[in-house]
Amino acid sequence: MPRSFALLLLLFVPGGVLQARIDLLLVPPAGAVAAGPGTELTLYLNNPTELAETMHLPREWFASYASERGQGRVRLVASSPAETECAVPPMSRRTVVLQLLDPIPGAGGFVSLRLTDPATNAIMFEVLPIEPVTARNSATPSHRPPLVPGRHLDLTSDLEAMRRHISGYDPIYFAVGWRERFNARFQFSFKYRVFESGPPAESWARQAARDFYFAYTQTTIWDLETFSKPFYDSSYKPTAFLLRTLVLDPERTWRLTLQAGAQHESNGKGGGATPVYPDSGLLSPTNAQRHASDTRSLNTLYLAPKLRWTGDNDFFVEARAHASVYFQNDENPDIHRYRGYVDLLLRAGYDRGIQASLQARGKVDGHGSIELNFTWPAIQTPLLKLIILRTFGGYAQVQYFNGYGESLLDYDVRRKDQLRFGLMITR
Structure with missing residues (x-):
C-alpha cells in the first residue's frame, strides 16, 4: 500500500501545480486606419488570478496579417510602457500600446492580424486605401498572390x-x-x-x-x-x-x-x-x-x-x-x-x-x-x-x-x- 499509494499521489498531485498566468487580449482600432508606421494597437495584459505576475515584454513584436492582397508579417514596438518588464497586480489589467513599424499593403478593405510571439487572438479592422505607388518610386513590386477565396482572412491556428x-x-x-x-x-x-x-x-x-x-x-x-x-x-x-x-x-x-x-x-x-x-x-x-x-x-x-x-x-x-x-x-x-x-x-x-x-x-x-x-x-x-x-x-x-x-x-x-x-x- 504505502509505496503504490505514494507513487500514485506523485502522478496526479504535482500535475495540478500551475503558474499565475497572464492572458493577452489584442483589441482592434475603433475605426478605419491607414495601417502604416505609427498606427497604434492596444494589447491588454489580464491577470485573472489572486497572485501578482510580471511579464517580460519583447523589445520588438511580430504579427502576421492577411488581407485581400495576401499574407505577410509586420513589426511592432511598444510605445507604452517603455520598460521591458510589466508588473500586473492580482485580479487586474495593464495596457500596452503597440505601434506598427511596417505598413500593411492593400487597397482598402478589411485586414486580419494577430501577434505571433507572444501569441494573441486574431483581430479584424478596416484599412483605408493607400495611394498607388508608381513604378519609378517603387524599388520592389508590392504585389502578392491572392489567397484562397473564402478563407483569405482566417488566421485561425490549428489549436x-x-x-x-x-x-x-x-x-x-x-x-x-x-x-x-x-x-x-x-x-x-x-x-x-x-x-x-x-x-x-x-x-x-x-x-x-x-x-x-x-x-x-x-x-x-x-x-x-x-x-x-x-x-x-x-x-x-x-x-x-x-x-x-x-x-x-x-x-x-x-x-x-x-x-x-x-x-x-x-x-x-x-x-x-x-x-x-x-x-x-x-x-x-x-x-x-x-x-x-x-x-x-x-x-x-x-x-x-x-x-x-x-x-x-x-x-x-x-x-x-x-x-x-x-x-x-x-x-x-x-x-x-x-x-x-x-x-x-x-x-x-x-x-x-x-x-x-x-x-x-x-x-x-x-x-x-x-x-x-x-x-x-x-x-x-x-x-x-x-x-x-x-x-x-x-x-x-x-x-x-x-x-x-x-x-x-x-x-x-x-x-x-x-x-x-x-x-x-x-x-
Whole structure:
C-alpha cells in the first residue's frame, strides 16, 4: 500500500501545480486606419488570478496579417510602457500600446492580424486605401498572390480550429479510495462537433447537421495493490447524438438542452472465463450469480433533456433525465433490472466555485445505485494553500458510490460503499 499509494499521489498531485498566468487580449482600432508606421494597437495584459505576475515584454513584436492582397508579417514596438518588464497586480489589467513599424499593403478593405510571439487572438479592422505607388518610386513590386477565396482572412491556428470542434462532455477526474485495498477510479471524456456552428434561422436539415456530435467516454477502476496493479474493469462508451440548447426567457436564466442519440458501451473484452480473484481484495464477497464470461457490452438509444436555471453570482441548478432503450445486450440481458430505463442527474453550485451532483439510476426496489460528487477549486483547500504557493489547477473532489454496478463487469453485483478523494479537471 504505502509505496503504490505514494507513487500514485506523485502522478496526479504535482500535475495540478500551475503558474499565475497572464492572458493577452489584442483589441482592434475603433475605426478605419491607414495601417502604416505609427498606427497604434492596444494589447491588454489580464491577470485573472489572486497572485501578482510580471511579464517580460519583447523589445520588438511580430504579427502576421492577411488581407485581400495576401499574407505577410509586420513589426511592432511598444510605445507604452517603455520598460521591458510589466508588473500586473492580482485580479487586474495593464495596457500596452503597440505601434506598427511596417505598413500593411492593400487597397482598402478589411485586414486580419494577430501577434505571433507572444501569441494573441486574431483581430479584424478596416484599412483605408493607400495611394498607388508608381513604378519609378517603387524599388520592389508590392504585389502578392491572392489567397484562397473564402478563407483569405482566417488566421485561425490549428489549436483554435480544434477548440471550435472539441469540448468537454462527461467529467474528467482521477480519484483514489479504499475498499479492502487501495483502488482508483478515473475517467476522461470529450465530444466532437462535426460541423462548424452557424447562424440561427437556417433550414432544419442544415441546423441538424450543425448539432451533430460524436463523443467518447472511458471510465476505469484500477486495483492498486494486486500483483501487477491491473485495471479491474473499464467501460468504453462511443456515442453519436444531436444536441440543441434553447434559451427559454429574455433574461437567459432558463435553458433547456435536448440531446438524443445512440451509444455503445463495452468493457473491451472478447469473452473467456470469468477471472478468479482472491477472497480478500478489491472484490467483496457476494451471492450474486456470476456469468460464464467476463465480456460485457450493450447498445442503447436514448433521450436526455436537461433544464438549467442560473441566478445571481452564476449560481445554477440543473436537472437531467436520461431515458434509454436497450438493444443487442446479449452478454447481460437482465441489465435493465439493475440500471433501469431512466437515470436522473441533479447538479447545483457555482460555475467557478463549489458544486454538488447526485446521480441515481436503477429501480426503486433496491437494484440501483447512487453516486455523489462534491467538487470545489483545489486552490481553496486550506492545506494546499499552506503547502503550495502558486495556483493549483483543477477541482478537489470527494466521490461516494453506493449500490449495484460501479463497473460494467459488476452490473449485477453490489459491493461495499466506496468513498474516494481526487482531482477533477473538467466538471
